[in-house]
Every structure is written in structure tokens, then in C-alpha cells.
Amino acid sequence: MTCEDAEVLLHALIDGELDAGHAREVETHVAVCPRCAAALANYRQMSRAVAGAGLRYSAPAALRQRIEAALPSAPKTSRRDMLKGFAMGSAVSALAATGLVAIVLRGDDDQRILSDVVSAHLRSLQAGHLTDVISTDRHTVKPWFNGRLDVAPPVIDLTAQGFALIGGRLDYVDARAIGAVVYRRRQHVINLFVAQTATTEHRPPRTETVQGFNIRRWEDRGLSYWAVSDIGADELAEFGEKFEAASRANKEG
Amino acid sequence: MPASSSNDDPDKARRFRDAALPYLDDVYTLARYLLRDAADAEDAVQECYLRALKHFDGYRGPAMKPWLFAILRNVCHAEYARRATAAAPSIEDLPETAGQTPLWREQQDTPETEILRERDAATIRRLVNALAEPFKETFVLREINNLSYREIADTVGAPVGTVMSRLARARAMLRAAWLAEEERPQ
Numbered sequence: 001m002t003c004e005d006a007e008v009l010l011h012a013l014i015d016g017e018l019d020a021g022h023a024r025e026v027e028t029h030v031a032v033c034p035r036c037a038a039a040l041a042n043y044r045q046m047s048r049a050v051a052g053a054g055l056r057y058s059a060p061a062a063l064r065q066r067i068e069a070a071l072p073s074a075p076k077t078s079r080r081d082m083l084k085g086f087a088m089g090s091a092v093s094a095l096a097a098t099g100l101v102a103i104v105l106r107g108d109d110d111q112r113i114l115s116d117v118v119s120a121h122l123r124s125l126q127a128g129h130l131t132d133v134i135s136t137d138r139h140t141v142k143p144w145f146n147g148r149l150d151v152a153p154p155v156i157d158l159t160a161q162g163f164a165l166i167g168g169r170l171d172y173v174d175a176r177a178i179g180a181v182v183y184r185r186r187q188h189v190i191n192l193f194v195a196q197t198a199t200t201e202h203r204p205p206r207t208e209t210v211q212g213f214n215i216r217r218w219e220d221r222g223l224s225y226w227a228v229s230d231i232g233a234d235e236l237a238e239f240g241e242k243f244e245a246a247s248r249a250n251k252e253g
Numbered sequence: 254m255p256a257s258s259s260n261d262d263p264d265k266a267r268r269f270r271d272a273a274l275p276y277l278d279d280v281y282t283l284a285r286y287l288l289r290d291a292a293d294a295e296d297a298v299q300e301c302y303l304r305a306l307k308h309f310d311g312y313r314g315p316a317m318k319p320w321l322f323a324i325l326r327n328v329c330h331a332e333y334a335r336r337a338t339a340a341a342p343s344i345e346d347l348p349e350t351a352g353q354t355p356l357w358r359e360q361q362d363t364p365e366t367e368i369l370r371e372r373d374a375a376t377i378r379r380l381v382n383a384l385a386e387p388f389k390e391t392f393v394l395r396e397i398n399n400l401s402y403r404e405i406a407d408t409v410g411a412p413v414g415t416v417m418s419r420l421a422r423a424r425a426m427l428r429a430a431w432l433a434e435e436e437r438p439q
Contacts (some may be wrong), residue, residue, distance in 0.1 A: 059281035
């Protein structure tokens with residue numbers, strides 16, 4: 001056996017990939033060739049060092065959750081979100097979360113829907129998933145929803161009132177596409193989900209807490225609203241009141 | 254008629270979860286070495302699982318791990334294409350000739366009696382990351398992901414002989430870098 005042959009085959013020897021006959025041939029060569037013997041010794045040392053150095057990584061828990069969430073028992077939307085996440089990277093990931101999202105819902109299965117809304121809010125906080133259209137201009141955000149939803153969520157700029165409009169997004173709640181209008185309060189995201197509802201009567205706001213997130217929901221003129229955020233209930237109430245006031249002013253104006 | 258092949262089939266989701274999720278750390282590890290960026294690696298792994306789920310109905314082998322790795326490679330190659338403008342630093346500055354220099358020549362330049370000094374994990378990781386593709390990939394698949402030569406061949410879609418020569422070259426380059434590292438002033 002030549003050094004040239006041995007140089008490749010001694011790796012197979014280290015890795016236990018050689019049959020007995022070839023292993024013996026390599027060992028015979030190494031016994032009479034100091035250079036190959038030194039190489040073999042170095043490679044064995046290297047393999048041991050690499051194996052012992054703990055060079056493997058553990059997948060972050062958030063990644064596991066994202067993948068789990070994309071599996072079919074979860075809402076279908078995650079798939080699109082994931083693709084987008086890969087394209088967009090982590091541009092918006094640094095934001096903590098408050099999102100105000102508008103949704104049209106069937107009006108049953110309250111708890112499940114609340115839980116869906118919180119899940120949608122959580123997904124939105126993952127890297128690159130917060131907004132499909134990024135704009136602080138409601139005249140950009142509102143037309144973006146046209147043709148994507150069967151209802152146009154009201155897009156109201158509340159920047160002057162302390163809630164900056166940062167964009168819009170399609171999301172899924174209760175297995176239906178809904179619009180989400182995204183606001184920011186300091187470093188917190190508010191998702192305002194907007195969905196159609198069967199009734200047109202005004203239902204006063206209620207605030208609930210699910211998984212540590214505050215949800216303020218109300219219904220007005222055929223739309224259900226769900227504002228979800230990790231900001232305090234008082235601030236979320238302020239958001240809802242300012243939104244409703246601005247909405248009335250728009251209507252009357 | 255075959256049963257629904259939709260991605261929304263919960264039974265399929267369960268089978269996929271049981272078959273593929275145990276390898277999440279392996280896939281993530283490979284992605285970290287191939288992309289050298291934690292955020293990009295996460296995105297690539299997510300995309301990999303998404304594609305794997307999509308093609309899970311038609312999956313008949315190879316073993317799950319090489320299959321997932323092969324999908325991940327495709328995702329990473331798309332990411333390389335996106336990054337095409339940025340040149341990656343590497344030990345092997347002449348990739349064109351990387352496969353041509355006979356290994357035994359290189360070896361003659363290495364002292365016979367040299368003992369490799371122990372290096373810490375961060376140093377080893379840096380040296381591995383500095384290897385040029387496709388040698389790094391082969392090395393990581395063998396030494397860190399513990400694949401057999403056959404599985405590596407399945408993953409990268411190359412003959413076992415190619416895997417062996419890449420691995421030999423990867424280790425030779427790493428050995429040279431390892432020895433050179435020891436000569437650097439601390």
C-alpha cells in the first residue's frame with residue numbers, strides 16, 4: 001500500500017468503515033511508515049477532541065415551538081408565516097409585543113377563539129412575522145387589505161394618542177383569515193384583530209387575561225375587535241377607548 | 254383512492270412529528286455549521302421541516318436523518334445564493350485546486366512527531382468553521398452528526414468514494430490549521 005492510498009484509507013480505519021482485510025493492510029503500512037503513523041495518531045487525537053468538545057448545538061425552544069405550531073393541528077397560517085420568516089430574517093424581532101387585530105368571527109367557542117387570538121399574537125412576535133405590510137401610513141395599510149379579506153378592517157392612526165401604527169398582517173383565527181392591524185406602545189406590540197360578526201349591535205368592551213396577555217374585545221357595527229398585548233389592562237383600555245373614539249369621529253366626519 | 258395527502262391531515266402530522274422532530278437538534282447543528290449564523294440557521298431549519306412535511310407522503314427513505322439533512326442542504330444552498338456577494342473566509346484560499354493537490358504531498362510537510370495540543374471547544378469550532386465547503390460539511394456530518402459514510406453519501410448525493418476523499422482532505426486541512434494554531438503567540 002502506498003502513502004497515497006493510506007492517506008484516504010486511514011480515515012476509514014478511524015471511522016470503523018473498513019473491512020478486516022483492508023484494515024489489516026492499512027495497519028501494516030502504518031507500522032512501517034512514520035509519516036502515516038503520525039498522521040493517524042493526529043487524526044485519532046483530533047477525532048477524540050472534536051467528539052469531546054461538545055460541538056453540537058441544541059435547537060432553541062422557540063424554534064421547536066414554531067415548528068410544532070406549523071404542524072396541521074395548529075392553524076394553517078403558520079406555514080406562510082414561516083416562509084416569510086425565512087425571507088425577512090429577524091428585522092422586527094426585537095420588538096416586544098402589543099398587537100391590535102381585527103377579526104370576523106362566528107361568535108361561538110369563546111375560549112377557543114381567545115386562545116387562538118393569543119396564539120396569533122405570539123406567532124406575530126416571532127422573527128419577521130409581525131407585519132405583512134409595514135407602514136405608519138393608514139392610507140397604505142388599509143388598501144393593502146383590499147382583496148385579501150372579505151371585510152376591510154378599519155385602520156386608524158393613533159400615533160398622536162401614543163399608539164404608533166406600524167403595519168398590517170393577515171392572520172388566522174378560528175381557521176379563518178382575519179386582518180391584524182399592528183400598533184406599538186413604547187416597546188410593546190399591540191395586535192388588533194378585526195373580524196366580521198353576525199350582529200351589528202354595539203357590545204361594550206370586556207378585558208380578559210389569557211396566558212398572561214391582556215385581551216380587550218368589543219363589537220361595533222358588524223365587526224368584532226380583539227386587542228391583544230402584554231401592556232397593562234389600563235393601557236390597553238386606553239388604547240381601546242382612543243380607537244373607538246377615533247372610529248366614531250371618522251364615521252361622523 | 255389514496256387517503257388525503259393534505260398537510261392538514263392530523264394523523265400525518267403526528268407521524269411526521271414522531272419521525273422527524275427527534276432530529277431537530279441534529280438538523281439545527283448542521284444548519285449552524287453550514288450557515289454560521291444562529292438566526293439564519295433557525296429560519297433554515299424551520300423551512301427544512303416545512304418542506305419535509307410537504308414531501309412526507311412520498312418519503313420512502315433513506316433513513317430519516319440523512320433525508321432531513323439533504324432537505325436542509327437545499328435550503329442552505331438557496332441561502333448561499335442569496336448571500337452570494339459576501340465571500341466567506343476560509344482556510345482553503347484556493348478552492349479551485351482544493352481537490353487536486355495530492356494529499357500525501359501536504360502530509361510530507363508535516364513533522365512526523367508533532368503531537369496535537371489540546372484546544373478548547375471554541376477554538377475547535379472556529380477551526381472547523383474555517384474549513385472550505387464541501388469539506389466542512391462532510392467533516393461535520395461525520396464527526397459532529399455521527400453519520401456513516403453511506404449516510405453522508407445519501408445526504409450529499411455523492412458516491413462514497415467522494416465522501417472518503419472529502420473527509421480525508423477535511424481532516425488534513427484541519428490538522429494543518431490545528432498545528433498552525435499552536436504556533437500562534439498566545
